[in-house]
Amino acid sequence: MRRPLARAHLVVAPLVARGLALTLGVPAGLAGLVGLTGCHLSGSPAAPRTAEAVVPASRPADASRNGAAEEAAGEARAAGEERAGAPRPRGTPRTRGRGGDEPSCADGLACATLGRAYETGINGQAPDPARALDYYLKACDLEESTGCNNYGYMVLSGVGTDADARRGLAYLEKGCDLGSGAACHNIGFAYENAQGVARDVGVAATMFRRACELRQASGCRALGLCYHYGLGVTLDRVQARVFLRKGCEGGDSVACEKLEEIGPLPSP
The missing domain is CATH 1.25.40.10 (Tetratricopeptide repeat domain)
Structure with a gap:
């Protein structure tokens, strides 16, 4: 930066x-x-706000990343259907989470996509910001800028967790450094409005x-x-x-x- x-x-x-x-x-x-x-x-x-889980404009999309995102979206839909009583498709991978079986992800974009699905709600299910935070954090750990932005915003604003300005801004800074324009904007908003920092x-x-x-x-x-x-x-x-x-x-x-x-x- x-x-x-x-x-x-x-x-x-x-x-x-x-x-x-x-x-x-x-x-x-x-x-x-x-x-x-x-x-x-x-x-x-x-x-500040969260952003859609998309490949940043500064990094060209490729088939493997797009495929991982589509697979993650399918995983999220399957998880929502299973909670709603629909049978889980045979062969769909799952990973054990704090609430039971959870869809898995190993790619940063896929994790961010899952986070977005849980943040906004799956198949008519209520949003689950706590699970969204888990996936956004994993996405950020995998160097996906959107995950850093969305995790930082939610922590800064106290969505799904206790508000923590220092931690939230640190993740927004990482997202900005990784190429998230939304994260850079959100840092600017925080400084303009004295949101966890002295106004500057x-x-x-x-x-x-x-x-x-x-x-x-x-x-x-x-x-x-x-x-x-x-x-x-x-x-x-x-x-x-x-x-x-x-x-x-x-x-x-x-x-x-x-x-x-x-x-x-x-x-x-």
């Missing part, structure tokens, strides 16, 4: 509450936006830039807004439009809306 997290600034703190925009010195134009501060806009996807919009902007470089559209949008309001970077409306456009072209609808809202630069 080009700029390591300031470990000395890590503090034990509860998750930042909504509505801190005014107390954190956000420009008056953002004072009415509730829930997200600084470089974010109300209505954008909540961040300069570090936040740096992490949003890294996320954008990794083709995370929400990171481009957040960096564009930092430039638009001069948060953590020198105010630059030209650069704001450059990064908002990158976010929009990457599929971030909030970036598109903001571009339309601010319109073109005034004529000199």
Whole structure:
């Protein structure tokens, strides 16, 4: 990581509450936006957040990884069907977990896919965040960036476990280093909103830039807004439009809306 997290600034703190925009010195134009501060806009996807288990854009997909993910998804479906009373397909591998028989995985992407299945629920079954954490951690141990991001987010936010800011941020940092734009974005969000660390919009902007470089559209949008309001970077409306456009072209609808809202630069 080009700029390591300031470990000395890590503090034990509860998750930042909504509505801190005014107390954190956000420009008056953002004072009415509730829930997200600084470089974010109300209505954008909540961040930090987990990401779909996909092969990062920086690492080309190959048949073996895709095949492992498909096998893992099938394993998750089989586990859900068995819990619902359906017979398990003959020959399906299983591994003993704390709740009984569990689908197995040996590939990082496959483990992350299983984690996502348990996080969101399998075949109508209730989500199981504790099992999701197990699979995300295994995925991260196998150097799968999505697993690191999702595990770090859940630990930071106290989903399926007690909140632990230091541990959560450490796993987000590992995910960012492994190429997860979502993890870089989530670190930026934590610094912007004092979520387990001292607020530092300069570090936040740096992490949003890294996320954008990794083709995370929400990171481009957040960096564009930092430039638009001069948060953590020198105010630059030209650069704001450059990064908002990158976010929009990457599929971030909030970036598109903001571009339309601010319109073109005034004529000199």
